[in-house]
Amino acid sequence: MxxxxxxxxxxxxxxxxxxxxxxxxxxxxxxxxxxxxxxxxxxxxxxxxxxxxxxxxxxxxxxxxxxxxxxxxxxxxxxxxxxxxxxxxxxxxxxxxxKVEIDARALLRPLMEDLHGRIAENIDLTTIEHERVIVIEQIASNENIRVISYVGKQHPVHCTANGKAHLSQMNLAEAEAFLVPPLEAFTAQTITDPNRILDQVAAFREAGLFIDREEYSDDACAVGVALPQIGGRSLALAIAMPSSRFQRREEEVKAALLDFRRAVQAEFGASI
Missing domain, CATH: 1.10.10.10 (Winged helix-like DNA-binding domain superfamily/Winged helix DNA-binding domain)
Structure with missing residues (x-):
């Protein structure tokens, strides 16, 4: 044999x-x-x-x-x-x-935890559902004075860091549909003119970082990045903190977010 x-x-x-x-x-x-x-x-x-x-x-x-x-x-x-x-x-x-439903929360959570270990501030992962920006995963700040968020919280698209990051992923017609006047002025810093918002998003699209300087809440700032799509979902991630700390840590936070985005791209490519 x-x-x-x-x-x-x-x-x-x-x-x-x-x-x-x-x-x-x-x-x-x-x-x-x-x-x-x-x-x-x-x-x-x-x-x-x-x-x-x-x-x-x-x-x-x-x-x-x-x-x-x-x-x-x-x-x-x-x-x-x-x-x-x-x-x-x-x-x-x-x-x-x-039959496959890709869970962005489960895939990104380990990288978010690494980012939180580096920055220790509030981190929000958001997507767009039913024309609303919604927090789908969140890690709270370790600081005593902090910005509060939670899973399920809705963010206005026109004056938040993650909202602007989502706008950057849209074509002009889609973005305009999210910016129909009148837009709510949450603080004295809120921009409510759709054209000014679109110009700001376009100006920062190449750098990939989008900032909220007390536009959504007094004494709170945030910076966000747009992420590759996962399971066809638009995704953005933002770090928020009190304005006083943001002034000291802005460059550090920006660098950490860009590193996070590179890690996501290396792990998952342009989109999955």
Whole structure:
């Protein structure tokens, strides 16, 4: 009986030809999964790819690609119709994808905790739901004098750091729909002119930092950043604190937020 995954070799010697069985190393489960994922990604990047094109894109042997495509086709993850060259993504992927609900709170919480360990001030993660900016995750300040927030709190879009960060992710028509006059003046510093707000957002979009200097609440300031979308949701994160501390720590907080955004981008890419 032969060995699975083995090959036969022959060596000549004094006693004649000697048959030897050489066992080939099998890929581990992890390697097999990685190769299958590479095939799926290659087909996603170029639907209708031939086996040869997939092999070139993945760096796998054509025979390996043929075996993986056959297995993925049997599971409905790929479709390769008999007699046709092209390979396409299967409907089973769509069915599985429809069951996935990506939880931005769970994914970002560890990075938020790292940020809080560095800054120790109030941190709000917000999204937009039903045309409202809503806090979906929050870590409170460690300070005795602090800005208070909570999960479920609604933020006005026109005068908060995270609200402006959300505006920066919208096209002009979408942003204007959020800035229909009259806009409420929460403090003497609140800007209520939609054009001035849009100009301010545009001016700070490149830097990626958006500031509320006592526009939402007297004696409170905040700075926020827009984040990559997760699960199709617009996301922003802001750090808020009393104005006196913000004046001392502004540059430190800005640097920490930019580091946070880079960490999110490194972990999750532009969006997931």
């Amino acid at each position: 032969g060995l699975a995954g083995a090959s036969t070799a022959y060596r000549s010697g004094r006693g004649g030809t000697v048959q030897m069985t050489v066992e080939k190393g099998r890929p581990s489960d992890g390697q097999s999964i990685s190769r299958a994922v590479a095939v799926l990604r290659a087909v996603a990047d170029k639907p209708g790819s031939s086996l040869g094109e997939i092999a070139k894109a993945t760096g796998l042997a054509r025979s390996t690609v043929q075996r993986l495509v056959g297995a993925l086709n049997a599971e409905g993850l790929l479709v390769k119709t008999f007699g046709q060259q092209g390979v396409y993504l299967g409907m089973e992927l769509a069915r599985l994808g429809a």
